Amino acid sequence: MKGFEYLQEELDSMKGEGVFRSLVPLESDQGAKVVINGKEVIQLSSNNYLGLTTHPKMKQAAIEAVEKYGAGTGSVRTIAGTFTLHEEFEKKLAEFKHTEATLVLQSGFTANQAILSSILTKDDVVISDALNHASIIDGIRLTKAARKIYKHVDMESLEEALKESGDFRKRLVVTDGVFSMDGNIAPLPEIVELCEKYDALIMVDDAHASGVLGRNGRGTVDHFDLNGRVHIQVGTLSKAIGVLGGYVASTQSVRDYLIHKGRPFLFSTSHPPAVTAACSAAIDVLLEEPELIERLWDNTKFFKKGLQDLGFDTGRSDTPVTPVVVGDEAKAHQLSDKLLEYGVFAQGIAFPTVAKGQARVRTIVTAEHSKEVLQEALDAFEKAGKELNII
Numbered sequence: 001m002k003g004f005e006y007l008q009e010e011l012d013s014m015k016g017e018g019v020f021r022s023l024v025p026l027e028s029d030q031g032a033k034v035v036i037n038g039k040e041v042i043q044l045s046s047n048n049y050l051g052l053t054t055h056p057k058m059k060q061a062a063i064e065a066v067e068k069y070g071a072g073t074g075s076v077r078t079i080a081g082t083f084t085l086h087e088e089f090e091k092k093l094a095e096f097k098h099t100e101a102t103l104v105l106q107s108g109f110t111a112n113q114a115i116l117s118s119i120l121t122k123d124d125v126v127i128s129d130a131l132n133h134a135s136i137i138d139g140i141r142l143t144k145a146a147r148k149i150y151k152h153v154d155m156e157s158l159e160e161a162l163k164e165s166g167d168f169r170k171r172l173v174v175t176d177g178v179f180s181m182d183g184n185i186a187p188l189p190e191i192v193e194l195c196e197k198y199d200a201l202i203m204v205d206d207a208h209a210s211g212v213l214g215r216n217g218r219g220t221v222d223h224f225d226l227n228g229r230v231h232i233q234v235g236t237l238s239k240a241i242g243v244l245g246g247y248v249a250s251t252q253s254v255r256d257y258l259i260h261k262g263r264p265f266l267f268s269t270s271h272p273p274a275v276t277a278a279c280s281a282a283i284d285v286l287l288e289e290p291e292l293i294e295r296l297w298d299n300t301k302f303f304k305k306g307l308q309d310l311g312f313d314t315g316r317s318d319t320p321v322t323p324v325v326v327g328d329e330a331k332a333h334q335l336s337d338k339l340l341e342y343g344v345f346a347q348g349i350a351f352p353t354v355a356k357g358q359a360r361v362r363t364i365v366t367a368e369h370s371k372e373v374l375q376e377a378l379d380a381f382e383k384a385g386k387e388l389n390i391i
Contacts, residue, residue: 018330019350029054032368036345042377044346044363049212049320050292051368052242055285058278065277073270078259081270089280093247096283097218097235098227101255104247104276106268108207108236109135111246114262115203115232116174117142119254123169127161127200129153129186132176136205140174152179155190162198171200177220178208181354181362183317185213188224196229203232208321211240216286217293243278245271295367296320299374303365306378311391315360323349323360324381326390332359338384344377 014020028035030053034043052058065085075081086104094102105111116139120126125146128136140147148165151157158173165171173195175186188204195202206219214222217240221230232254237245248258258265271279285292300320307314313325326332329350336348339361350359365374385391 018333032373041343041345042373044344047239049240049296049366051366052282057285058281061277061281062274065273069273072272077270078266085276089276092280092283097249099249101252102247102249103255103258104245105265108246110264111234111248112136112139113142114258114264115248116140118261120145125165125168125171127173129175131179133180133205136174153187159194162200172203173200174203177204177206178319180208182315183319183321185318188220192226192229201231204230205234207236210235216290237279241279241282244275292367299365299369303374310382320364322363325360327357329359332361335384335388336361339380342380342383344380
């Protein structure tokens with residue numbers, strides 16, 4: 001069919017530059033090791049931080065929900081798609097997050113779109129960290145509010161933006177809790193202090209902190225003992241929680257407003273019963289099995305130190321998200337390919353996901369990995385890194 005030649009030209013250019021990537025189907029469940037093309041390899045690219053995708057309690061909860069409620073819901077939440085288990089889960093999640101209320105959406109991406117596009121008007125301004133997630137950027141694009149970008153985790157830059165925006169009705173400062181490509185934690189105490197000083201609202205996207213930071217995995221707000229001082233928390237149910245979805249944790253007023261004005265919520269069918277039940281069971285697991293988080297952090301320290309001792313550049317990471325920064329886009333993908341050859345699945349990340357010249361292989365260890373498996377991975381990194389003259 002004619003008409004898409006311009007797209008194919010761009011794809012051919014990407015192939016010539018060595019940055020075109022194909023999807024990689026897994027032939028197994030999402031564990032410490034996965035099967036790709038019939039070969040078992042070490043998984044270092046999933047967001048399955050705690051191994052909950054296959055947790056027995058969550059699988060059983062999903063099965064029982066399907067038997068009781070069916071495979072789907074058949075409607076959006078605002079018409080006929082709110083089941084009792086949806087509201088029960090949201091109450092449990094609010095209690096877990098120490099907030100007044102929560103609202104669950106289809107993904108963390110749509111949660112950011114819903115909150116940013118609905119609560120801001122042309123009379124407001126949103127002030128965003130330069131390295132915030134794409135879903136925050138797209139959510140900001142959907143609002144008519146003015147926008148300011150402050151330098152990454154730079155508090156002087158943030159304060160300058162706050163000073164310059166005093167004439168707006170509301171100022172909303174938005175930051176990732178853990179930055180997904182670099183693995184560093186936002187300086188939330190300083191951000192909160194500045195927001196309180198200038199009477200600004202603050203929103204934290206805890207996608208990579210939910211289930212990872214804070215007591216029992218409550219996130220960066222709890223990690224820094226800032227409960228009650230952050231206006232909006234956005235999180236995901238599809239990373240450490242192990243299933244699917246996103247949530248907004250805030251006040252009852254924010255929840256009620258999103259139900260009426262949040263377009264992704266209004267116009268999307270509600271989560272299937274199995275998804276909701278499994279997410280609810282995940283909160284129980286976080287409360288009952290804190291050793292999973294302890295094991296995650298123990299593995300993180302072991303693997304990060306191993307990479308650094310080999311001479312790899314792990315940037316500013318201080319979480320389980322550990323980038324191996326290569327710089328050159330093609331070479332980062334070559335490292336990823338070489339690692340797969342040696343039994344490690346670790347995907348290369350290049351522009352536009354990260355800035356040009358900052359290409360990397362991003363690794364994430366999980367609670368499921370054993371030290372022996374992680375040492376195997378480090379040996380593969382050493383072999384591949386030396387062959388490609390990276391170390």
